Amino acid sequence: MRRLLLLAPLLLFAAGCGVVQSSAGEATDAARGVARHAGERLHSQRPRTAEEVGRSASGLDGVEVLRVTGTSTHDGDGIDVVVRTSGSAYNGWFDVEEVTVRRCFSVRVSPKSKWREDPRDVECPDGPALIFSPPPEPPRLPYEELRARLPRVPEGGRVDEAEVRRTLAALDLDPAIRTEMKADGGRVGVLLSVKGNHFDPQDCLLARVGPGATEVWVPSRIQRMPGEGGCTVENALIRAPAPAPAPH
Numbered sequence: 001m002r003r004l005l006l007l008a009p010l011l012l013f014a015a016g017c018g019v020v021q022s023s024a025g026e027a028t029d030a031a032r033g034v035a036r037h038a039g040e041r042l043h044s045q046r047p048r049t050a051e052e053v054g055r056s057a058s059g060l061d062g063v064e065v066l067r068v069t070g071t072s073t074h075d076g077d078g079i080d081v082v083v084r085t086s087g088s089a090y091n092g093w094f095d096v097e098e099v100t101v102r103r104c105f106s107v108r109v110s111p112k113s114k115w116r117e118d119p120r121d122v123e124c125p126d127g128p129a130l131i132f133s134p135p136p137e138p139p140r141l142p143y144e145e146l147r148a149r150l151p152r153v154p155e156g157g158r159v160d161e162a163e164v165r166r167t168l169a170a171l172d173l174d175p176a177i178r179t180e181m182k183a184d185g186g187r188v189g190v191l192l193s194v195k196g197n198h199f200d201p202q203d204c205l206l207a208r209v210g211p212g213a214t215e216v217w218v219p220s221r222i223q224r225m226p227g228e229g230g231c232t233v234e235n236a237l238i239r240a241p242a243p244a245p246a247p248h
Helices: 002-042 050-058 143-149 161-170 233-238
Strands: 064-069 079-089 099-109 120-122 178-184 187-193 204-210 213-217
Touching (some): 002 050, 002 079, 002 099, 050 079, 161 178, 161 187, 178 233
Antiparallel strands (some): 064 079, 079 099, 187 204, 204 213
């Protein structure tokens, strides 16, 4: 009986150590879950540079980017991002305080990578987290200028497509702004747009020049979402203008 009493504290200590290890393991699993979520957010078939991937990863909650290797998601094995995340766990029976760990994982970003792919455990590189400059602001679309300069054609008149084209050329647009024109049914449709990121609404202006009406408008937000087809020159010819003015 005395021997059992002497062994009891040792058994309790061993059990306690086991629980502490389990809590640390749970905390590590939580940190790995944050890294896995980062991989899910970065997963895409869209080509991106290492700078774009690193910037996107650094903007995720609970994620520090320590290293980015590779040049493009579509070159070779893609891009590897080493991220540092933290996780916490607590067992009320044995842990005096909550156990928190910081761990590093390698997340692969490539069209070949699997959805919800487990990140690899890696040693944390030396040095602070990387800081990425914000992406360049897209050029402003010239709503007021376009509205003021497009020709007005009277009822019963005829739209001069060449005059519309000269008007667009005279705007001296930023090279990042794409222009497109199309004539149909005696009217001319115009599209001015900038490249989107395939996630957020695209910036674009639509215009339509016809006998009796020259209109310039911004499609609604839902029409400008990827896949909705709002930012097309065809939309300028077939859809009614949105009532809201341009957001610029």
